Amino acid sequence: GLFGVPELSCPEGFQEAQDKALQESEQLVQKACSTPPGPETVMIFDQLSDSLCRVADLADFVKVAHPDFAFREAAEEACRNIGTVVEKLNTDVELCQSLRRLLVDETIMSSLDPETRRVAELFMFDFEISGIHLDEEKRKKAVDLNIRILDLCNEFLIGAHIPNKIDKHVLPEHIRYNFTAEGNYLQVAGLHADCPDDLVREAAYKIFLHSNAQQLARLEELLASRNSLAQLVGYDTFAHRALQGTMAKNPETVRQFLEKLSEQLSKRTQKDFQMMTKMKMKLNPHNSMLMPWDHPYYSGVLRAERYNIDPGLYCPFFSLGACMEGLNSLFSQLLGISLYAEQTKRGEIWSEDVRKLAVVHETEGLLGYIYCDFFQRPDKPHQDCHFTVRGGRLKENGEYQLPVVVLMLSLPKSARGTPTLLSPGMMENLFHEMGHAMHSMLGRTRYQHVTGTRCPTDFAEVPSILMEYFANDYRVVNQFARHYETGQPLPKNMVSRLCESKKVCAAADMQLQVFYAVLDQIYHGKHPLTKSTTEILKETQERVYGLPYVPNTAWQLRFSHLVGYGAKYYSYLMSRAVASMVWKQCFAQNPFDRAMGERYRREMLAHGGGKEPMLMVQGMLQKSPSVEDFVDALVSDLDHDFETFIMDS
Numbered sequence: 005g006l007f008g009v010p011e012l013s014c015p016e017g018f019q020e021a022q023d024k025a026l027q028e029s030e031q032l033v034q035k036a037c038s039t040p041p042g043p044e045t046v047m048i049f050d051q052l053s054d055s056l057c058r059v060a061d062l063a064d065f066v067k068v069a070h071p072d073f074a075f076r077e078a079a080e081e082a083c084r085n086i087g088t089v090v091e092k093l094n095t096d097v098e099l100c101q102s103l104r105r106l107l108v109d110e111t112i113m114s115s116l117d118p119e120t121r122r123v124a125e126l127f128m129f130d131f132e133i134s135g136i137h138l139d140e141e142k143r144k145k146a147v148d149l150n151i152r153i154l155d156l157c158n159e160f161l162i163g164a165h166i167p168n169k170i171d172k173h174v175l176p177e178h179i180r181y182n183f184t185a186e187g188n189y190l191q192v193a194g195l196h197a198d199c200p201d202d203l204v205r206e207a208a209y210k211i212f213l214h215s216n217a218q219q220l221a222r223l224e225e226l227l228a229s230r231n232s233l234a235q236l237v238g239y240d241t242f243a244h245r246a247l248q249g250t251m252a253k254n255p256e257t258v259r260q261f262l263e264k265l266s267e268q269l270s271k272r273t274q275k276d277f278q279m280m281t282k283m284k285m286k287l288n289p290h291n292s293m294l295m296p297w298d299h300p301y302y303s304g305v306l307r308a309e310r311y312n313i314d315p316g317l318y319c320p321f322f323s324l325g326a327c328m329e330g331l332n333s334l335f336s337q338l339l340g341i342s343l344y345a346e347q348t349k350r351g352e353i354w355s356e357d358v359r360k361l362a363v364v365h366e367t368e369g370l371l372g373y374i375y376c377d378f379f380q381r382p383d384k385p386h387q388d389c390h391f392t393v394r395g396g397r398l399k400e401n402g403e404y405q406l407p408v409v410v411l412m413l414s415l416p417k418s419a420r421g422t423p424t425l426l427s428p429g430m431m432e433n434l435f436h437e438m439g440h441a442m443h444s445m446l447g448r449t450r451y452q453h454v455t456g457t458r459c460p461t462d463f464a465e466v467p468s469i470l471m472e473y474f475a476n477d478y479r480v481v482n483q484f485a486r487h488y489e490t491g492q493p494l495p496k497n498m499v500s501r502l503c504e505s506k507k508v509c510a511a512a513d514m515q516l517q518v519f520y521a522v523l524d525q526i527y528h529g530k531h532p533l534t535k536s537t538t539e540i541l542k543e544t545q546e547r548v549y550g551l552p553y554v555p556n557t558a559w560q561l562r563f564s565h566l567v568g569y570g571a572k573y574y575s576y577l578m579s580r581a582v583a584s585m586v587w588k589q590c591f592a593q594n595p596f597d598r599a600m601g602e603r604y605r606r607e608m609l610a611h612g613g614g615k616e617p618m619l620m621v622q623g624m625l626q627k628s629p630s631v632e633d634f635v636d637a638l639v640s641d642l643d644h645d646f647e648t649f650i651m652d653s
């Protein structure tokens with residue numbers, strides 16, 4: 005069956021696997037409740053979590069990626085059923101009590117190793133949000149709030165993607181063809197950010213982002229409800245709860261980080277905006293004021309003008325085979341790890357073109373499996389993604405449960421007889437996703453609750469972004485990039501030009517991300533909000549971003565990440581800052597340094613989410629970086645490489 009799970013040879017098998025998991029979990033709940041508090045309590049909780057996750061995580065992947073509808077449907081059903089059970093368990097007072105007895109016993113707690121203690125606290129953290137520790141009345145309120153928040157999240161997500169309609173006569177005739185016609189109406193489904201016609205982008209921006217009373221009400225109720233729930237269970241604000249256990253630790257640190265970053269960026273951003281304005285003046289002399297709908301388009305024009313990077317020139321050097329060789333060689337030099345193609349059994353994979361890799365260490369042997377689902381196919385979501393299918397953990401019999409993950413990419417299928425060729429962007433994405441996979445493979449946590457990538461959001465992208473630095477380094481690229489026909493290596497100046505091209509207008513791009521992150525923090529900060537979310541947007545946009553707010557628009561109503569990343573939108577920037585510091589300090593001098601590779605494995609990857617993230621960073625950098633260090637790392641990446649710059653000017 006799928007992933008070698010015997011029951012999953014047919015869609016009906018999900019029911020069987022699910023029933024088995026639920027049965028097992030019932031026994032474990034009883035065991036947890038009847039076991040005296042001690043390290044075994046945490047072990048049982050993790051077993052319980054494992055029995056449910058093993059089916060739910062697998063189903064989570066299958067429901068989006070399996071080509072067979074019946075499988076997707078069965079997986080979806082299993083996800084829902086297990087989700088319901090998990091919700092029930094999170095409000096099971098007796099189960100919670102058994103964990104609480106452990107947490108309040110200081111003697112036992114202080115005798116536990118740090119990982120076990122952290123995992124015990126993490127499990128309690130999950131209980132807490134359901135208000136289980138509160139009195140009857142408050143608990144009822146928490147349950148109601150949780151249900152309401154879930155509904156609001158779903159409604160907001162749907163609303164964030166719904167196209168806006170407009171009477172077609174409002175738009176000049178010559179641009180109407182850009183939008184989908186529906187009788188007398190035009191549908192605007194996005195920002196058309198790359199359209200060369202300024203007027204089309206302006207129209208799309210104003211219509212797509214036009215304020216909508218219903219969606220606005222949803223957002224404001226969602227934010228208020230999140231705040232009420234957080235306060236009910238004992239936090240100052242929603243952000244305080246969301247940031248518990250993260251690298252940043254609290255909203256104050258995030259605020260400082262974003263504010264200092266914004267300050268450091270502002271001059272460079274102004275320069276970027278000036279360049280864009282100049283370009284707009286050249287192309288559209290009648291209307292050259294730079295507006296928010298111009299930013300992505302004109303930065304693209306500038307990048308193309310200055311570096312003229314044609315992906316087609318790079319692709320022949322990046323065949324999929326060459327890139328995988330490159331990764332294999334990098335991992336073997338850095339970590340003593342090799343990737344081997346493994347035969348799959350009947351029914352194990354869901355599409356013929358999926359490849360299974362065994363990850364093997366030179367002395368420790370097999371570490372885990374990566375299923376590579378790399379190619380486009382109908383009904384497959386168009387996104388690059390890493391899925392944990394089975395978490396690693398130390399089993400009761402002393403064996404280690406090997407981690408299993410899927411890497412999903414959307415590479416175009418090549419014609420028969422020619423290799424799959426990757427654009428530079430796809431190559432970088434492959435390295436990025438492989439960084440997540442290595443985090444999963446090398447995490448050797450005792451508990452699957454904190455396996456590999458199951459770590460705080462602001463740390464989760466460190467291993468993957470670090471791999472992007474490797475992917476952009478000539479010494480690394482030169483090991484594998486060969487023209488698939490001639491065998492010729494990729495010229496050095498092509499690699500440096502590619503790297504430099506990414507820095508064009510990069511300050512303005514980062515400034516935009518800072519603006520979004522600040523907005524997210526304010527929305528999830530102190531309530532009641534002092535103003536409407538739109539007024540806050542306007543004020544923050546002008547203060548942190550710099551391009552004018554456009555009346556009657558409400559960009560925040562399209563900010564779907566508010567749902568999944570509530571109060572954590574800054575995470576990507578912070579992860580990038582850490583990856584940048586690790587790269588510069590540990591690998592920039594020699595990207596194949598085995599001693600550094602081992603340190604990286606030992607201090608960062610091995611712990612998954614089982615160790616406080618800032619301690620992992622300190623272990624790696626052998627110092628405790630300040631907020632200023634984070635900011636400097638990000639900003640110095642924007643500096644041009646002098647040699648390449650001069651050569652091209």
Ligand SMILES: [Zn+2]
Pocket residue numbers: 436440465468
């Ligand atoms: Zn990622």
